[in-house]
Amino acid sequence: MRRRLAVFLAALLLIVVSAPASVFVTPAFAVNPDEMLADPALETRARKLSAGLRCLVCQNESIDDSNADLAKDLRLLVRERLKAGDTDEEVIDYLVSRYGEFVLLRPRFDWANLALWATPVVVLLCGGLLALATISGRRKRRGPTELSAAEEAAIERITAGRR
Known part of the structure; x- marks a missing residue:
């Protein structure tokens, strides 16, 4: 019995040591628990929207990944607009009208x-x-x-x- 336990622990140790670090690490988002919405559907929409919005301070990070104060303000603004009943497109249009096309990580295809x-x-x-x-x-x-x-x-x- 001890021999089986020792073999099991050795195999487990080998797996843990040889596995890449990405297996045990989850992505770290900058969204604080106090920013999250109570409704899971709205929170999912907010996360989807904020993943496509650029942090104007960090440049090539989404507001979901950024710890900048402006990114936090934008995350809160997205959630406020969603709670007010705006569609995803209306939220994006509002942010583009306020901050310009640069706020989008993927610019729109238009003239x-x-x-x-x-x-x-x-x-x-x-x-x-x-x-x-x-x-x-x-x-x-x-x-x-x-x-x-x-x-x-x-x-x-x-x-x-x-x-």
Whole structure:
């Protein structure tokens, strides 16, 4: 019996030691318990919305992950708007009207920011066209591959001296 317990504990220790740390760690959100809504459905919506909103202090963190005071204020504002009965889209529209499109981690696709979405595609296309033009230009500059009569005679003279 002791032997089985020792083998079990050794196996458990081996699993714990060899497992990556991410198995035992859960993501840490900056949402404090006093910010959470009593209604689980509203809290789920609030978490979903706040995961897509940028912390204006931390830049590339969502307000859900940020500990900044402004992020806390935004989380509370999202929850207040949801309690007031706003839809998800109305909450997003309110925040965009107040803080600008920058508050969204994923900007909307519309005419106002078409350049933001189109620039990578345009740059790739221009790079591809430039590469094709360069390759075809090199092929054209190579010129004829046959030797003229004077060049063949010069090669004959050079190689005749070696024999």
